[in-house]
Amino acid sequence: MPDFPLRLEPRAEPSRLMSYLSPLIAVALTLLVGLLLFSALGKDPIEGFRYFFINPVRTLYGLSELLLKATPLMMCAIGLAIGFRANVWNIGAEGQFVLGAIGASGAALYFSGSDSAMLLPAMVVAGALAGAAWAAIPALLKTQFNANEILVSLMLVYVAQLLVSWLVFGPWRDPYGFGFPQTEMFHDAALLPILLDGTRLSFAFVIALAMLALGYVFMHRSYTGFKMRVAGEAAAAARYAGFSAKRMIWIGLLCGGGAAGIAGMAEVAGPMGQLTDKVSLGYGFAAIIVAFVGRLNPVGILFASLLMALLFLGGEQVQQYMNLPSSISMVFQGMLLFFLLGSDVFINYRLRIGCAASV
């Protein structure tokens, strides 16, 4: 085999520097290729950059929308990161998000008319429990029957979507809604308070920040968190130390499901104000990218969710102002993950130029 002048050589130790640089490189490459993409589409790349990345956040309202969009991403991603660190692959946060929305809506509808200040906390708890219960299914099947949690959690997304569809077409349908698939609008006591007047940014953002902080404490300051990291980074060592693998699976999935459930609650009790069959906008899936771009680290997730939210907002704006197709924001998201996975190779490998010494 002829020697290729470039080759990858395993590093003795994973590079700590590269693990932090990698997301930045991925962002830079995404921007660069994005500019090329704008040019290839016959648009001024500078103008494209401006509409994609600046225009959405040029006003206080725009910023509030960015934080609003980032909130469910943060919530889902921090829950997922806890599992991902222990190699528990919950791909179904989208379904757990929907179940959270259902649980919270159930509480809101059941206590419809109540002015109690406890209604919102009850909705948060109902959302978290419903999301966690949905994630408990793959956890149970994994621990009892060794069923692959990736497939089970993913397939349950579709079940969740059908479930919400059944509810809003059936028992929970607004009797005054002309037969359209939606619940009645929630009353004020079931809506999250707004943080900034005139915007849609609600108290959910504060909850998301608190969840990031809690995630940090759990992952970096608790014994269970430590055990989960060990299990993720060195499964054999964890087994030898006697850490229960089943426990890791349960904790990983329940945290992911509960967090996604709270995000679902924040959606129906926030910008939607009701439950419809369109509640899921892909936050659970986008959060997987956020978790990895954020290095499964709470601070990283904060920034990654803001970046991801900006990609969504920017994608809308370049359509609105430059007539670019709607798939553009998906292209940017895909590029980001693609370049991240590409750069991550260099955490464990280094690039060598020249021919290898024969082994």
Next chain:
Amino acid sequence: MATRRNFMLTAGALAVAAALPLASFAQDVTKIGFVYVSPIGDAGWTFQHDLARTQLEAEFGDRIQTSFVENVAEGADAERVIREFAASGHKIVFATSFGYMNYVERVARQFPDVAFLHATGYKSGANFANYNARFYEGRYLNGVIAGHMTKSNVMGYVAAFPIPEVLQGINAFTMGARSVNPDVEVRVIWVNSWYDPGREREAAMTLISQGADVITQHTDSTAPVQAAEERGVYAFGYHSDMSKYGPTAHLSATTHLWGDYYVQTVKDVLAGEWKPTNLWGGYQQGMIQLAPLNDAIPAEVKAQVAELESQLTAGTFHPFTGPVVDQSGAERLPAGAVMDDETLGKMDYFVQGVASRLPSR
């Protein structure tokens, strides 16, 4: 405060570029925004709205400037898109799907000088109109043609969701078919999606296998027409003329024409005379039309359809004229009476002649 947040939340490079001014537009050009629920494509619901948008451009030339955002989900994101149009100086915003209703309502309150028009909903306000079309008129005519053309007397209907609008279509189609052929039965398969070519095709294939020799659909893709073409049975398109997807199968289609309504709206806004209305237009307003009839349709059937069309246009005929009898045999409307719009809007049953059952709640 705003600048400080801005600085905290965006990288330095972004902050520099933020100082660049955005392109400004001439003042006398009226900007019009469109929010689409799906990609435009080359047939279907959004395609018809975009046709109307291009009609506006042809009509008003450089007096207006239109822009659109496609594929906007009917969730919380819609409010941002609608608001962005209003906040960036658009004077008219067309939100073309039901699920935008509550978001349009909220934004309309914040921007009293902008005209908001929402398709297929039921709310309105001081600067917030709603509009819809009487799709069932075209459906009834499709049914008349189908009743003449069927040999098996079984017809298949691929439907999205059991909401009143879809039920009106199924019932009108069935009543049209039975008006010329009382032995007809209509079978319905729900695909639980407005757009899912795979499931729509599967549903059409199943219906054909059950003996249906005419297929129609209340979904957005061309898959049922293509399936009918493949299996050698007849089909009706929906939203758009879908004949190029099944030149032999495609008997006609119920198409929507929003253009004249959009032109009138823009004229009124430009003249400062616009008032929000609740318009449910049909043949009389030129909002519903049949796609060209297939040559396989006999001349006397074509003549009957033309006669019904002129009656619909004149307002002398209503497809839901009694007796309307539901599946259980109960009379929903006595003979000779015409169903009012409120009752139509609450339709939640199948008429006699539909063989399938409604999903139970």
